[in-house]
């Protein structure tokens with residue numbers, strides 16, 4: 001059952017939080033975050049309860065808890081400010 005084992009290892013999620021990198025256990029209640037654009041220049045950060053379908057989407061960040069969610073949120077906010085400065089607005 002090598003194939004089945006490969007599938008299981010592909011489903012191991014690691015927390016995207018800075019200095020975290022914890023591996024998700026089967027029963028852990030995690031969160032998914034992703035950034036998107038409502039319109040050009042209008043970035044939005046999404047935070048949703050864990051959903052397997054959302055978690056495998058491109059750009060999805062896997063988050064172990066509110067501590068890491070907050071760090072990623074402030075990272076996102078920093079990036080937005082940085083881009084605003086660079087575009088001179």
Ligand SMILES: [Zn+2]
Pocket residue numbers: 015016017020021022063064065068
């Ligand atoms: Zn974490």
